[in-house]
Amino acid sequence: MRTPNFKYVRKRKELVELLQNKGIHDQSVLAAIGKIERQLFIPDSALHGHAYENKAFPIGAEQTISHPYTVAFQSQLLQVGKGDKILEIGTGSGYQAAVLAELGADLYTIERQKELYDKTTPLLKSLGYTQVKYYYGDGYKGKQSFAPFDKIIVTAAAPEIPVALLEQLRLGGMLVIPLNNKKGNQDMLRLTKSEQQEIHKEVFEEFSFVPMLKETNE
Ligand code: SAH
Numbered sequence: 001m002r003t004p005n006f007k008y009v010r011k012r013k014e015l016v017e018l019l020q021n022k023g024i025h026d027q028s029v030l031a032a033i034g035k036i037e038r039q040l041f042i043p044d045s046a047l048h049g050h051a052y053e054n055k056a057f058p059i060g061a062e063q064t065i066s067h068p069y070t071v072a073f074q075s076q077l078l079q080v081g082k083g084d085k086i087l088e089i090g091t092g093s094g095y096q097a098a099v100l101a102e103l104g105a106d107l108y109t110i111e112r113q114k115e116l117y118d119k120t121t122p123l124l125k126s127l128g129y130t131q132v133k134y135y136y137g138d139g140y141k142g143k144q145s146f147a148p149f150d151k152i153i154v155t156a157a158a159p160e161i162p163v164a165l166l167e168q169l170r171l172g173g174m175l176v177i178p179l180n181n182k183k184g185n186q187d188m189l190r191l192t193k194s195e196q197q198e199i200h201k202e203v204f205e206e207f208s209f210v211p212m213l214k215e216t217n218e
Contacts, residue, residue, distance in 0.1 A: 019068065029124065041094055066209070078151045087109075097129070110135045
């Protein structure tokens with residue numbers, strides 16, 4: 001385990017306060033964000049001083065690390081309990097994965113950019129998140145061999161709801177997904193599969209994500 005970088009303690013605390021002011025109230029989500037060193041997930045060290053601002057930054061392969069507020073909002077919607085079996089689509093920098101791992105999730109995460117998969121897997125392992133399972137592949141297909149999942153989170157802008165993801169949700173399970181709207185942004189949706197196999201839809205505020213793309217990049 002690395003020694004924590006005390007340089008950013010105050011900035012992390014300020015970020016947690018900002019998230020609280022923006023309406024994040026789940027204490028375990030706030031605690032995870034107050035603990036995780038976000039600068040480690042940003043490759044350009046010149047940006048590390050800005051890591052605790054509510055901003056997205058480049059992570060390579062034309063992708064970005066999500067805004068901390070977006071990560072907090074999606075994590076809060078998922079209502080993560082210890083041991084929940086969660087599938088994440090879009091590992092990216094690994095920051096959202098680290099938050100879910102801190103919340104005690106039994107996490108499976110998929111990335112379609114080989115460069116990011118190759119970089120993020122060892123990073124999260126080095127940080128001690130040994131319960132995370134990593135896959136290089138197309139998240140539209142989910143991970144049938146490990147279904148059903150208690151929760152599924154998509155961290156890229158979806159043009160439609162992938163059918164495979166709904167199928168791989170257990171009864172009572174939830175899918176949190178940013179779905180493209182007519183304004184060119186995404187509406188955050190939480191879809192809950194009832195015991196009768198019905199899908200109950202809740203719509204939350206708008207966000208802006210990089211696109212969810214089909215197939216892998218190779
Ligand atoms: N959770 C990430 C968000 C990164 S941005 C973080 O905290 O940094 C979204 C990521 O989704 C990108 O890395 C992108 O390559 C990935 N992605 C897009 N479409 C995908 C798909 N079909 N399957 C898996 N990953 C996908």
